[in-house]
Amino acid sequence: MARATAKAEVIVVPHTHWDREWYLTFEEFRYWLVRALDQVVKHGEHDPDFRLVLDGQVLPLLDYLAIRPEQEEKLRKLIESGRLQIGPWYTQPDEFLVSGEALIRNLLLGHRIAHRFGSVMKDGYIPDSFGHLAQLPQILQGFGIDTVFIMRGADQICENIGKGEFLWQGPDGSEVFVHVFTEGYDVSLPCEPAEFPVFAEKLAALFEKSCTGTLLLPLGGDHREPPTNLSEILSALEEKLPKFRFRLGTLSDYVKLLRRAPLRKVTGELRSGGRRHFILSGVYSTRIMIKQQNAAVETWIEKYAEPLSALAYICGHDLTPFVSAAWELLLQNHAHDSICGTGVDEVHREMLVRYARAEAVARTVTQEAMRIIGERMSMPNQTGIPVLVF
Numbered sequence: 584m585a586r587a588t589a590k591a592e593v594i595v596v597p598h599t600h601w602d603r604e605w606y607l608t609f610e611e612f613r614y615w616l617v618r619a620l621d622q623v624v625k626h627g628e629h630d631p632d633f634r635l636v637l638d639g640q641v642l643p644l645l646d647y648l649a650i651r652p653e654q655e656e657k658l659r660k661l662i663e664s665g666r667l668q669i670g671p672w673y674t675q676p677d678e679f680l681v682s683g684e685a686l687i688r689n690l691l692l693g694h695r696i697a698h699r700f701g702s703v704m705k706d707g708y709i710p711d712s713f714g715h716l717a718q719l720p721q722i723l724q725g726f727g728i729d730t731v732f733i734m735r736g737a738d739q740i741c742e743n744i745g746k747g748e749f750l751w752q753g754p755d756g757s758e759v760f761v762h763v764f765t766e767g768y769d770v771s772l773p774c775e776p777a778e779f780p781v782f783a784e785k786l787a788a789l790f791e792k793s794c795t796g797t798l799l800l801p802l803g804g805d806h807r808e809p810p811t812n813l814s815e816i817l818s819a820l821e822e823k824l825p826k827f828r829f830r831l832g833t834l835s836d837y838v839k840l841l842r843r844a845p846l847r848k849v850t851g852e853l854r855s856g857g858r859r860h861f862i863l864s865g866v867y868s869t870r871i872m873i874k875q876q877n878a879a880v881e882t883w884i885e886k887y888a889e890p891l892s893a894l895a896y897i898c899g900h901d902l903t904p905f906v907s908a909a910w911e912l913l914l915q916n917h918a919h920d921s922i923c924g925t926g927v928d929e930v931h932r933e934m935l936v937r938y939a940r941a942e943a944v945a946r947t948v949t950q951e952a953m954r955i956i957g958e959r960m961s962m963p964n965q966t967g968i969p970v971l972v973f
């Protein structure tokens with residue numbers, strides 16, 4: 584009796600990529616965000632197979648709840664069950680236009696908020712940033728994350744090794760497992776009969792780039808949620824493509840396989856552009872006022888407000904909530920399509936307002952902290968005026 588041929592397994596991971604502001608303003612995009620997450624909550628309640636990765640960031644969740652606070656408990660249940668995955672980032676940043684400290688704070692705030700809702704996705708997920716710095720493995724490992732899913736920056740490496748997966752080592756020796764979305768983070772499913780053979784060829788080509796023997800298929804695009812009847816679609820797809828077995832899953836499901844795979848090791852920055860995914864290095868000099876304001880506010884918070892507020896805390900005055908508020912405003916501007924200057928004019932005018940607010944907080948904290956420290960200075964039994972130098 585002939586042995587049945589094993590089917591090639593495809594793990595389909597539903598997700599959405601949500602640029603907070605870009606070719607529309609934040610408020611315009613938030614209208615569509617609310618509509619999309621309304622559907623997510625509705626279908627998550629009734630479909631036990633429902634899964635969604637919320638773009639590796641928590642800020643869209645907060646933006647939604649500002650309009651729909653009554654949905655928090657329903658969202659919390661989805662997050663605690665692992666069916667709606669949030670974090671680990673606060674927002675999906677550009678890595679080269681912000682400080683190293685800002686990247687750490689981005690992850691720190693993302694973790695803190697995700698834990699507040701019950702669970703944080705412990706997979707590095709940053710597919711749309713325009714390249715990746717060499718220290719990213721070190722930063723991720725500092726948060727207990729040993730994987731990263733990317734799209735841009737690795738075209739040349741993938742062509743050289745013939746695979747879309749590798750082990751990436753940072754300058755300090757830290758290592759993370761990397762999966763590259765070589766075909767992009769939105770692989771459309773076929774609908775018409777004529778599309779099925781082409782899709783099967785595409786899957787076969789993607790399998791050639793996988794080191795795990797299983798295919799990871801990201802499903803979802805910019806500013807939209809995946810289909811609501813995805814289980815039925817995948818069942819129908821299996822009938823049309825009997826060589827494949829499709830199942831809904833998460834990034835973590837695939838990571839278990841990736842950790843056991845034989846992988847080539849690479850080092851250094853991932854900034855190679857290619858035919859598929861451009862790096863768009865021109866964004867490093869666009870809207871230079873945005874970059875200047877960012878550097879100024881980072882300096883105010885990191886070099887003045889925060890160290891002085893730490894000294895004020897020792898003196899019995901807690902100014903850290905104000906410092907946290909300044910960081911949140913700053914990090915909202917670090918989303919890759921914001922700090923890069925690729926949006927419409929209204930977006931960047933709003934960014935300048937956030938920078939001004941964050942700087943006002945940092946300046947006030949700095950002045951107040953120096954006053955508090957100065958009050959603690961005394962010169963008993965001595966003449967003269969004490970001088971505080973910072």
